[in-house]
Amino acid sequence: xxxxxxxxxxxxxxxxxxxxxxxxxxxxxxxxxxxxxxxxxxxxxxxxxxxxxxxxxxxxxxxxxxxxxxxxxxxxxxxxxxxxxxxxxxxxxxxxxxxxxxxxxxxxxxxxxxxxxxxxxxxxxxxxxxxxxxxxxxxxxxxxxxxxxxxxxxxxxxxxxxxxxxxxxxxxxxxxxxxxxxxxxxxxxxxxxxxxxxxxxxxxxxxxxxxxxxxxxxxxxxxxxxxxxxxxxxxxxxxxxxxxxxxxxxxxxxxxxxxxxxxxxxxxxxxxxxxxxxxxxxxxxxxxxxxxxxxxxxxxxxxxxxxxxxxxxxxxxxxxxxxxxxxxxxxxxxxxxxxxxxxxxxxxxxxxxxxxxxxxxxxxxxxxxxxxxxxxxxxxxxxxxxxxxxxxxxxxxxxxxxxxxxxxxxxxxxxxxxxxxxxxxxxxxxxxxxxxxxxxxxxxxxxxxxxxxxxxxxx
Amino acid sequence: xxxxxxxxxxxxxxxxxxxxxxxxxxxxxxxxxxxxxxxxxxxxxxxxxxxxxxxxxxxxxxxxxxxxxxxxxxxxxxxxxxxxxxxxxxxxxxxxxxxxxxxxxxxxxxxxxxxxxxxxxxxxxxxxxxxxxxxxxxxxxxxxxxxxxxxxxxxxxxxxxxxxxxxxxxxxxxxxxxxxxxxxxxxxxxxxxxxxxxxxxxxxxxxxxxxxxxxxxxxxxxxxxxxxxxxxxxxxxxx
Amino acid sequence: xxxxxxxxxxxxxxxxxxxxxxxxxxxxxxxxxxxxxxxxxxxxxxxxxxxxxxxxxxxxxxxxxxxxxxxxxxxxxxxxxxxxxxxxxxxxxxxxxxxxxxxxxxxxxxxxxxxxxxxxxxxxxxxxxxxxxxxxxxxxxxxxxxxxxxxxxxxxxxxxxxxxxxxxxxxxxxxxxxxxxxxxxxxxxxxxxxxxxxxxxxxxxx
Numbered sequence: 001x002x003x004x005x006x007x008x009x010x011x012x013x014x015x016x017x018x019x020x021x022x023x024x025x026x027x028x029x030x031x032x033x034x035x036x037x038x039x040x041x042x043x044x045x046x047x048x049x050x051x052x053x054x055x056x057x058x059x060x061x062x063x064x065x066x067x068x069x070x071x072x073x074x075x076x077x078x079x080x081x082x083x084x085x086x087x088x089x090x091x092x093x094x095x096x097x098x099x100x101x102x103x104x105x106x107x108x109x110x111x112x113x114x115x116x117x118x119x120x121x122x123x124x125x126x127x128x129x130x131x132x133x134x135x136x137x138x139x140x141x142x143x144x145x146x147x148x149x150x151x152x153x154x155x156x157x158x159x160x161x162x163x164x165x166x167x168x169x170x171x172x173x174x175x176x177x178x179x180x181x182x183x184x185x186x187x188x189x190x191x192x193x194x195x196x197x198x199x200x201x202x203x204x205x206x207x208x209x210x211x212x213x214x215x216x217x218x219x220x221x222x223x224x225x226x227x228x229x230x231x232x233x234x235x236x237x238x239x240x241x242x243x244x245x246x247x248x249x250x251x252x253x254x255x256x257x258x259x260x261x262x263x264x265x266x267x268x269x270x271x272x273x274x275x276x277x278x279x280x281x282x283x284x285x286x287x288x289x290x291x292x293x294x295x296x297x298x299x300x301x302x303x304x305x306x307x308x309x310x311x312x313x314x315x316x317x318x319x320x321x322x323x324x325x326x327x328x329x330x331x332x333x334x335x336x337x338x339x340x341x342x343x344x345x346x347x348x349x350x351x352x353x354x355x356x357x358x359x360x361x362x363x364x365x366x367x368x369x370x371x372x373x374x375x376x377x378x379x380x381x382x383x384x385x386x387x388x389x390x391x392x393x394x395x396x397x398x399x400x401x402x403x404x405x406x407x408x409x410x411x412x413x414x415x416x417x418x419x420x421x422x423x424x425x426x427x428x429x430x431x432x433x434x435x436x437x438x439x440x441x442x443x444x445x446x447x448x449x450x451x452x453x454x455x456x457x458x459x
Numbered sequence: 460x461x462x463x464x465x466x467x468x469x470x471x472x473x474x475x476x477x478x479x480x481x482x483x484x485x486x487x488x489x490x491x492x493x494x495x496x497x498x499x500x501x502x503x504x505x506x507x508x509x510x511x512x513x514x515x516x517x518x519x520x521x522x523x524x525x526x527x528x529x530x531x532x533x534x535x536x537x538x539x540x541x542x543x544x545x546x547x548x549x550x551x552x553x554x555x556x557x558x559x560x561x562x563x564x565x566x567x568x569x570x571x572x573x574x575x576x577x578x579x580x581x582x583x584x585x586x587x588x589x590x591x592x593x594x595x596x597x598x599x600x601x602x603x604x605x606x607x608x609x610x611x612x613x614x615x616x617x618x619x620x621x622x623x624x625x626x627x628x629x630x631x632x633x634x635x636x637x638x639x640x641x642x643x644x645x646x647x648x649x650x651x652x653x654x655x656x657x658x659x660x661x662x663x664x665x666x667x668x669x670x671x672x673x674x675x676x677x678x679x680x681x682x683x684x685x686x687x688x689x690x691x692x693x694x695x696x697x698x
Numbered sequence: 699x700x701x702x703x704x705x706x707x708x709x710x711x712x713x714x715x716x717x718x719x720x721x722x723x724x725x726x727x728x729x730x731x732x733x734x735x736x737x738x739x740x741x742x743x744x745x746x747x748x749x750x751x752x753x754x755x756x757x758x759x760x761x762x763x764x765x766x767x768x769x770x771x772x773x774x775x776x777x778x779x780x781x782x783x784x785x786x787x788x789x790x791x792x793x794x795x796x797x798x799x800x801x802x803x804x805x806x807x808x809x810x811x812x813x814x815x816x817x818x819x820x821x822x823x824x825x826x827x828x829x830x831x832x833x834x835x836x837x838x839x840x841x842x843x844x845x846x847x848x849x850x851x852x853x854x855x856x857x858x859x860x861x862x863x864x865x866x867x868x869x870x871x872x873x874x875x876x877x878x879x880x881x882x883x884x885x886x887x888x889x890x891x892x893x894x895x896x897x898x899x900x901x902x903x904x
Binding site for chain 2: 004007008011317318320321322353354355356357358359360361363364374377380381382383384385395399400402403405406407409412416428430431433434435436437438439440441443444445446448449453454456457
């Protein structure tokens with residue numbers, strides 16, 4: 001489905017629009033309230049961005065350090081150049097362990113590599129345990145938001161889904177629905193052979209990976225099964241253990257409006273003693289998949305500072321109208337519009353940098369101060385320069401003509417006088433279908449200036 | 460104080476009252492205003508759509524024209540066009556051009572910031588009877604930090620009552636070419652803005668940018684009696 | 699196998715960094731505002747935050763009072779089968795706790811009792827370190843979690859806690875209130891996969 005078709009479908013879906021309006025409004029309120037509890041919000045943003053910049057400028061060094069520290073603590077490290085390689089690695093580990101049941105906590109990186117589909121092709125599909133992910137897995141859909149994957153679904157839709165798939169009586173009580181999911185998943189946690197998770201932050205100094213959550217499913221996923229596989233983008237590494245503090249101040253507040261989420265798991269390697277609790281083995285898969293290319297310019301490099309809080313989605317007036325699925329990509333909203341073309345290539349995502357009015361609300365809320373509009377403008381220039389995406393013959397001609405006319409003031413005046421005389425209005429049906437088009441003024445400013453405005457101020 | 464007017468191509472051709480009003484207001488507060496007829500467009504439409512070579516040509520032209528103006532300031536009735544000039548250094552990689560761009564940008568002001576911050580003037584002697592509300596156009600708000608300046612000016616307008624919109628800072632959906640590349644999304648965003656304006660019970664919505672075409676166009680299509688006015692239309696009014 | 703991948707990824711990183719415009723070295727990381735630890739009201743700040751995040755608490759003096767309070771808390775929660783961590787304190791406070799449980803047995807427990815190594819006043823957070831105690835599962839699987847925390851171990855901020863942590867722990871868990879979700883229409887539901895009730899038994903030394 002094209003972006004236009006997806007957007008149109010979303011705009012005509014009254015239930016979706018209601019859900020989006022409710023969610024984005026509420027998220028924004030919670031974020032604002034949470035910000036007020038931070039001792040020094042702007043200072044924290046600056047610090048976090050400085051840490052990210054420092055890390056990205058020496059990413060190879062910090063990845064080496066992280067690898068060494070994690071291995072020292074007993075983790076097995078794997079490197080994946082692309083999505084296919086990452087799926088192959090994870091699939092191989094699962095097969096080697098003879099896994100029958102795999103549980104999974106929420107990870108956008110696993111969505112990015114389409115892990116579930118790859119494992120399903122090997123005959124083992126992981127069970128999503130995060131409630132939002134569980135809901136969309138049952139529905140056969142993809143996440144529509146980075147932090148709240150099922151935000152596009154109303155309670156009624158979820159109730160109907162659970163009634164159909166879990167055989168429970170339809171209920172409009174969120175607590176009852178949640179309890180049904182908890183019940184259904186309990187046994188899967190108990191019998192799982194492998195747990196797959198993402199990583200929010202990876203500490204180079206100690207080899208620690210940090211996983212944030214509210215439900216407890218990530219803790220269960222990473223402590224009960226014998227094997228834990230953690231997938232992380234290479235940009236998740238930060239230099240020092242102490243650096244975690246500022247990111248823990250920013251991410252929960254920006255993401256869900258909480259001071260802290262219910263749980264943070266700081267996992268460093270594997271247990272030292274067989275009687276200790278937890279997996280016997282930890283595999284960490286480092287994913288590039290286009291990230292290293294983004295390091296090549298400061299304007300694109302900042303894309304890698306993203307901590308996946310989702311605040312930009314909640315602030316975006318475009319996302320608010322169309323939701324995440326219309327973007328047609330794993331990552332939606334403003335961050336999706338800049339990340340996706342850089343991950344999958346500008347040719348396949350040439351339309352995404354234009355899915356924005358450049359209002360800048362995203363830049364205002366980004367905890368690490370990514371200048372998303374600047375990246376969008378950069379990518380638009382790339383689309384034009386590389387002739388990516390659909391052919392824009394008319395547009396190119398129009399801009400070339402515009403530049404030629406605007407470079408010649410007398411020609412400009414003559415063209416505009418002619419348009420005025422002939423009552424020419426551009427055939428902009430895309431505008432006039434919904435909005436009246438203000439006509440050319442009977443006399444332009446410069447004509448008024450010459451006719452008397454210039455002298456009006458004098459004498 | 461000598462001011463060179465940066466009219467903007469849109470005001471020149473479609474909303475000349477904004478530029479005429481700006482000239483009159485500036486004169487009223489004691490500035491002399493010059494208009495260099497060589498100017499055309501700052502290049503923003505090209506830049507925003509990804510046509511950098513075209514934008515660069517126009518940027519260099521703008522700099523050449525205005526750097527020699529010898530005036531104390533260059534003043535524009537458009538926040539986004541002023542922001543464009545302030546972003547010329549993103550467009551020009553050459554160090555010499557960047558220096559020239561920055562020198563011009565330093566002297567380039569949007570109208571309300573010029574009046575309030577540079578001249579220290581909030582009362583420009585305007586009269587306008589009616590209930591007004593202000594729409595914060597995105598580039599002015601977020602690139603130039605324009606927030607209190609227009610409101611302070613409007614509060615001094617005799618006979619005008621300024622009502623605050625609950626979603627004053629939300630984008631109206633214009634975004635230049637976005638409004639025609641993605642018209643349905645643009646209009647969905649626009650309708651949230653317009654519904655808030657209509658609910659506010661005002662006579663006019665005021666702003667300082669090309670958004671006015673979008674907002675005004677929808678208001679009139681919906682048969683609304685609410686008018687869309689440029690800040691300079693109100694400030695120049697002595698009715 | 700992934701050695702070739704590792705080399706290629708690192709090479710790509712270096713090449714792309716080298717290609718980027720010679721940018722100034724990253725600005726030095728600004729120092730966070732210094733925070734003086736205020737011992738005075740750490741306990742009351744901690745308990746206020748516990749309530750804000752939906753956890754319960756009881757303050758006791760000495761182990762005798764603690765044992766009594768613990769029994770009462772568990773009775774109020776209707777907990778009959780109670781799992782315990784391997785902490786000697788837990789053994790002393792609740793002799794009838796269950797230990798060395800299989801996974802399936804753990805899932806049938808009504809409550810889990812552990813200690814916590816640290817409390818963080820600014821957020822109402824408990825910190826559990828695996829190197830000090832085997833509390834990971836008892837604090838997670840049963841629907842009720844009771845954590846015994848010495849008031850002397852409450853620190854002011856997250857940063858203070860991070861500075862004190864023993865990173866030889868393979869698992870450090872920060873717990874702030876009961877488990878929760880807002881995935882359904884952003885309606886808050888307390889009690890999902892982790893415990894739905896957290897009760898902190900604050901122990902002042904007698």
